[in-house]
Amino acid sequence: MKVTLLTGASSGIGEAWAERLAADKHNLLLVARSEDKLQQLSTYLSGKYGVSVQYIAIDLTKPNADWQIFEETEKRKLTVDCLINNAGIGTAGDFVAAELASELNMIQLNIVALVSLTHRYLKQMRERNSGTVINVASMAAFMPAPFMAAYAASKAFVKSFTEALSEENRPFNIRIMLLCPGATETRFFERANINEQDKKALLGNFTLQTSGMVVEEAMKGLKSNKTVVVSGFTNKIGAKLGAFIPNSVIMKFIAGNARSTFQKTKA
Template sequence: MTTQTKKKTALITGASGGIGLDFARLFAEGGYDVVLVARTESKLQELAQELSAKHGVRALVVASDLSDPAAPARLMERLKVEGVQVDALVNNAGYGAYGAFVETDLDAELKMIQLNISALTALTKAVLPGMLERKSGRILNVASTAAFQPGPLMAVYYATKAYVLSFSEALANETRGTGVTVTCLCPGPTKTGFQQQAKMEESRLVKGKEIMDSLTVARAGYEALHRGQAVVIPGFVNNLLAQSVRFLPRSAVTTIVRKVQERAHA
């Protein structure tokens, strides 16, 4: 009598588009069952049908707005009811807001902090004990090259990503040798809906630039997660720029980032 190997399950937030959508496809292709989390249920259902049909995996849809402080606990309760064990957690959901801090919308920024920091922290706290007990599990947190320096004109967003990087590196150290790994993915500008949502299409950072596609970024994160790599920065130039800030005075770094972030003039 043979026993069937139980599929591992990956929980992916922000799975309805961009990098999160590509993560969902990569994990399903790799044989994982998936839990797909985002706000738009119709997009998630469409993706779930695609992954189930193509790869024969279970795809559970949970429509949830993780900028709601109560959402992470509700999500974990749903997984408990469904009998889902999370073997890989991908904290991908997040957004940014562009503009001088004095002019940007406070409510949008507080929701950004809730999504980019608090929800990520809560979900990590929820799944990590079980992973440590099983001596097996992988966590991937999506930060940004923004994590490596302050970001005038996107002050709150850059600060949230600095938290994600610092938090992830600390957990990678705490979990060393336990069978659980924590990886932080730090992409540069990527072809997703992020720039439009943040209203930064005209900034010098992205206007007229050839930027990386989301599948390339997701694949870099997926492979790094399975290697147990603590930090991954896709792309040679992104890596170089992220590392170079260590050798410049902080005031110079902030000035440079400000110039890059400013809107390009015709």
Template sequence: MFGYRGSTALITGASKGLGKAFAHALAARGMNLVLVARSGDALQTLAEELNTRHGVQTVALSIDLAHADAARHIGDELERRRIQVDLLVNNAGLGLTGSFLSHDPMKEHAEIQVNVQVLVALSHLLGSAMTKRGRGGIINLASNASFQPLPYMATYAATKAFVLSFSEALQYELAGTGVHVMAACPGPTATSFFDGVSTDVSPKDMDSSESVATKTLEAFDRKKAVAYPGRPSVRMATWLSRLLPRPLVVRIAAMASRKMGLHG
């Protein structure tokens, strides 16, 4: 099992939702934390709460990951504070819904920056240091959307397909170095992800953030390369793209998007 107590984890998108759940779960395991998100006040409040409740050291970094130099700023802050990161949780993610051509191109670029560019940059920066020390871990949040094209969330699904492929390849490359890489592929989760979206998804059809975080860490402890921390029906849905013709998979995915109300 990964040596959590006394080690340090960096979590992106840590101020709410799944990132916040990871922060609570890792603090309960005795990890010191570097919390990264855009919302500085919420982040600082969480950092103080975790410090009080679990007695761990917490650092809040208010950084907008949509900026092209976000990873460099994080690296500079870690160096300035002399913080060594043992576990990277690339949790932050953006997801636009609706027709691709209806979106502001800059928002599409921001989605790719947060979901892909920062994840790759931090994996390289912190993964390099971990391999030199001979220990560490990287958890990248992919999605059940990683397994098929998803009309009305076209860019989001494409970025998550990248995350899954990248993580599996990186885990193979780092085998034997003492650094374990895992992609987590949850399904719909009860977070703020769908806030402001006209979706018909009921909370009872979603997994809780706490459940997803707990199951993800359990899979990480078992050295899984890919985790499916959702209900069995979510895992079963990922098999369709492997069994059915691609044009049919896209049509089924489009029907699901419309049923969820993501097309408008």
């Protein structure tokens, strides 16, 4: 049976994506850690939309998680014809004050798990000469972000990796797309321990998109064969401007309010 494998499906953008794809009659394989949530969502989506929804509850930062998922899809005889690497977390603050383990855990999820799953399933897609991979980066992929330094760098990796793979795989009838959401109302900030004050320091008075809006733009981008989809009008302008304004200027702007919130400087 053909399925879309969607990571980070238990909340936020991933959950919105699961519903949108189920409504479009895609069979789904949902991946995240929260087993209860995945089970509820699978029952709800399969009941409402009449599609097959299976799940694997797993921590993607654990060694060999990608191998366990791969073995499970082989055992269940599932053909992953679409892979959506959506699971991701953020960290914010002064890098020196951060727990190194949290930063490395983030890199493991945002980069290592994404690369590993892509490698496993892209290989099969190449053998079949068909498939789709969608990787979720962020607006932060377009510019270095002081006080979210490692997060932005992890998303810059995802952007560069995905765009390059998209070109590499063009002759093989495989679509590879990058989705770059801007600030979106999800549990992302809470999980990154970013409180309302920190959020204001990082984002100013920026209006957040909903997960539904982000997913709609991704679906439109997929239909119109785009390689990079930036969701939200203001974000699109930001990404374009980012290409012309020197990073030194952008970084001073981003660091602006954030420094006084995140860093105690010596008098």
